[in-house]
Amino acid sequence: MKWLTNFLVSSLGRKLIMSLTGLFLCLFLVVHMLGNLQLFVDSGETFNAYAYTMTHNPLIKLISYGNYFFILLHAIQGIAIYLYNKKARGSEKYAGKEKSKTAASTSSRNMAIFGSLIFFFIAVHMAQFWGKMHFTDMPVDALGHKDLYLIVSEAFQQEWVVIFYLLGLVALAFHLMHGFWSAFQSLGLSHKKYSPIIRAVGMAYAILIPLGFAAMPIYFYVLPMMK
Amino acid sequence: MAHDEINLTLNVWRQSALNRKGGYKQYKVRVNTHMSFLEMLDVLNEQLISSKDADGPVAFEHDCREGICGACSLVINGRPHGPMQGTTTCQLHMRHFKEGEVIYIEPYRAKAFPVMKDLVVDRSSFDRIIQSGGYISVNTGGTPDGNAIPVEKDQSETAMDAAACIGCGACVAACPNAAAMLFTSAKVSHLALLPQGQVESQTRVKRMVAQMDKEGFGLCSNVGACEAECPKEISIDNIARMNRNYFGAILSSND
């Protein structure tokens, strides 16, 4: 078993953890977004029923605990790597300020910053909805499900919440612009023919997923004005 | 050639020895635009010698001045080997600089490359990475005929692309994480791509990665600055290849 622990603390082992957890979270984002699109279906019945299933199905519950674990692992490992790298770089910074021209420079050079912002965002986001859903008494809808729809629509009528969510999604977009492709590179999945495709898919993913999420706060913010 | 001579202001890192406090000193030079960057430093050093400057001439590493030995280093205005792509400092010429320009000249910065004096850093960590496995274990003599093992042309060319590494360390200097993955992976790739090197490729990649970690280099986050600054334009595809070989070796080898 020594080989396994040695591997997991090696540079490439740690990168593998970042890559695999990252890819899992990418998958989660897709599911999460598609599920949440049910907000647009009717005035809450479908969405609330979905939320009920998500919190009561034992299999889904198990996956969601895995998900929380991966978020934490990804974040903690990420911060640890950031600190380790900072030490490896040394305290003296370059006084010359030119930077080399690379693809996705802003996002790749600031993964830790965007990641931290996202982590903070997730904490607030979960306190706001997940926490309420699990730990507080909530109004119920016509079908007797907890009315998460109501909580969501009310929350997104506040300007600061919308701005906070949009900023969080911008951070997510930047994080994904590098992160998606980077996960494949870390796994060693690189090929002259296929890498450009992965990069393009990654870029599309990094834009479409946050856009899909952004549609929700905007929708609920704009909805009352339309009426 | 309007400006055959230009005036420059140089901010040069001066440090008397290992672990001493260093700092930037400013110097003015007037140089010919046909000079190489190192010849410009020669001019500066002649000035410092003739004025018997207290700090003495600037120490910097250089040797072949043809872009192949890998001795020259320097971070010029924040970029290892300066602004020109695919060019070592010794092949960078002053015609790429403007009259009156202010230039920062600094040593590579990485914990695994301690500054020995002025612009000279200790890159022996690279040697130790190679010693850990960057070779094919054959003794002299008794090898098969050169044509006994055919090597596919494309494969051989890709190996050559990786083997072109000059071990200058620009990849580490450019990397925001001070990672040495481009260097290590170039050697791993060069040997793994050749049938002769395939035989011990699993042991090799494991040992080289372990040594790289031991030296205190950072972890790659796929920024790609190494590839952009590499004077031999070595691709980060090599890093992916190393990762792949490493995972394969960990999973399938017996130890």
Add this chain to the structure above:
Amino acid sequence: MKKFDANIPEGPLAEKWTRYRGTMPLVAPNNKRNIEVIVVGTGLAGASAAATLGELGYKVKAFCFHDSPRRAHSIAAQGGINAAKNYQNDGDSVYRLFYDTVKGGDYRSREANVHRLAEVSTDIIDQCAAQGVPFAREYGGTLANRSFGGVQVSRTFYARGQTGQQLLIGAYSALSRQISLGTVEMYNRHEMLDLVVADGKARGIIARNLISGKLERFAAHSVVLATGGYGNVYYLSTNAMASNVTASWTAHKRGAYFANPCYCQIHPTCIPVSGDYQSKLTLMSESLRNDGRVWVPKSMDDVKAIRTGAKKPKDLAEEDRDYYLERIYPAFGNLVPRDVASRAAKNVCDEDRGVGATGLAVYLDFAAAIVRYGKSSALSEGIANPSMEEIKKLGRAVVESKYGNLFEMYEKITGENPYYTPMRIYPAVHYTMGGLWVDYNLETSVPGLFAAGECNFSDHGANRLGASALMQGLADGYFVLPYTIGTFLSKEIRTPKISTDLPEFAAAEKNVGDRIKQLLSINGTRSVESFHRELGVKIMWEHCGMARNAEGLTKALGEIKKLRKKFWEEVYVPHTDKNGEEFNPELEKALRVADFMEMGELMIRDALNRNESCGGHFREESVEQDGEQKGEAKRNDKDYMYVAAWEFTGVDSEPILNKEDLTFNDIELKTRSYK
């Protein structure tokens, strides 16, 4: 001191080496473990020797003054490495490689050594391929070859334009492996400054730790020097900045004879000097002469117009150009050997027909090749009636595929694009055929001191053929020295570990320490660089360069003595520690230049003594007076068919000339003609 004997084994030429190897005394493995060998230098010869000796079981200490063994200047070799593999089925053989090398060296090399070199050449390729050297390959996966100057077969193996780099990395990786196995102890950033001779045998070295500046003693049963050539005597050369003669020179001072110091190779295709600030010269591979045409303008008016920039070279009409190599040497044209091409360039520049701002350059023009290749490309791509522009575009692509990296390097350095305007080139010092005298075992005249690679004199005679330097370095290091060193070490198995407390070590250390203190105490006004430049450019290049004569050489002898005196009175070596115990690159340079000052004198003496023209050594007094060869170099086999092995007697006293007569039993002596 041992007998001055080349120790050439008996028997027919082709069997000497095999027979000798089979009867040579060996050292048993259990004894090897107790025998120490010092190897100085980690270029092709040094790294391969250290690695192989380590594999054999000796305890090896290897030294280099760089931060890593991989930086040695072998790395800069571009073109390739010769080997008599006959993979091309074009009639190559060991004998043909031997013959070409002896002839190319103008019959001034030792037959038996050259034949051995040709024999082991084939093993080198096998060894390097097994090490993972990415040689160029054909589509079928077999090794590719190209041709080089002076020969009629295709026997040069290559790895793009970086053959030296790839071979050195191969040797460096073999060395690294031995370091990791503990058989070789590596000392980076250590420069050898003296040889320790005890009881008449080489027993160690004094090296300066370049970081701490402290002198350190290292003892061994035997010492191998693989420290390269001395081309930097000329200040400007294609050698690396730090390449120096110090190790060989201190060995010479301790009793090793220096052979044929005047034999320097001047390479015809280098990027010319552009100003006084120039620190070194860059080679453009010989392979360019396959397609480039060398010319200067015919009329002085055009020369002047070009120099001032009033006319562009590409606008000059064909009939106004003098393709002088094609004119003088119609049989070989632009592909005459290096020495001939260099002298021809010098001659047209002496006529003041040189181009460029300094007037010291000739054109190497690819316009004709571009059109030729373009036409054939258009044909094969089925383009009917292509325009001239289309043809040139296609042609440039072909030229790029052949020489792209060289063209790019030229453009980086000069800022001119050689696809559109001819390159400017001029000869420059490139390689030194002379070096420490060694016998067949590569042992110098100091018992136990061996010399391998460029730092010995043995294989190239008076001129080296292209792609042969890499071959010799690796032959010596992998396949010759590791065996022949046994002839000495087999007698040393009862010698216990050598102690560094011997009085000879103390004396040598003091000798070096005193020299350093003296240099640092001068505190004069002139930089080391300025002395080096004066030595190289004003004395050596001027009087002991491409063409030499008695008058100039005699004058140079006086000047070099004066300059040396001035150096020891006026040089300023910046320092903070008066014993030099600090990291001080200026001091390193000063010590090297101090030795160049002494070495230069020996070169001049040798050139003065050798009143004949052979290979790279051209005496203006010795030229053909009439006939077809009129004006060409004239060899004098009657009086000078010997190796001049100089014995040191003191810095300011005349050296003793020992002669090793050369005999050629297997080859007929001919005049080299390329007309």
